[in-house]
């Protein structure tokens with residue numbers, strides 16, 4: 001089982017992420033949270049994000065952790081990317097984390113918790 005972290009940065013411009021230092025967050029996640037791979041994308045919910053998801057996501061037991069906007073919003077906005085990849089967004093495969101309205105430490109702790117809970 002692999003753990004893949006797909007972090008969506010919302011164009012690095014979303015007011016709801018203004019308290020996040022995204023480069024610092026990404027580097028802390030990379031260094032301190034065990035996982036198989038991580039990527040950052042500016043807008044996973046737009047065409048080029050969905051293209052990426054279609055090419056990358058696999059039904060091979062990989063668990064996808066998505067630090068991004070509110071979970072309910074991700075559910076709608078990331079649906080097409082998962083669908084195009086043929087990967088079902090079940091609770092087992094998809095682990096969303098909301099990093100909106102958080103500072104870097106809070107977002108880091110929330111991502112860490114979700115990744116550590118994966119068995």
Ligand code: SF4
Pocket residue numbers: 008009010011014042043044045046068069070073074077078
């Ligand atoms: S998926 Fe969410 S965080 Fe990512 S660009 Fe779309 S609205 Fe922003």
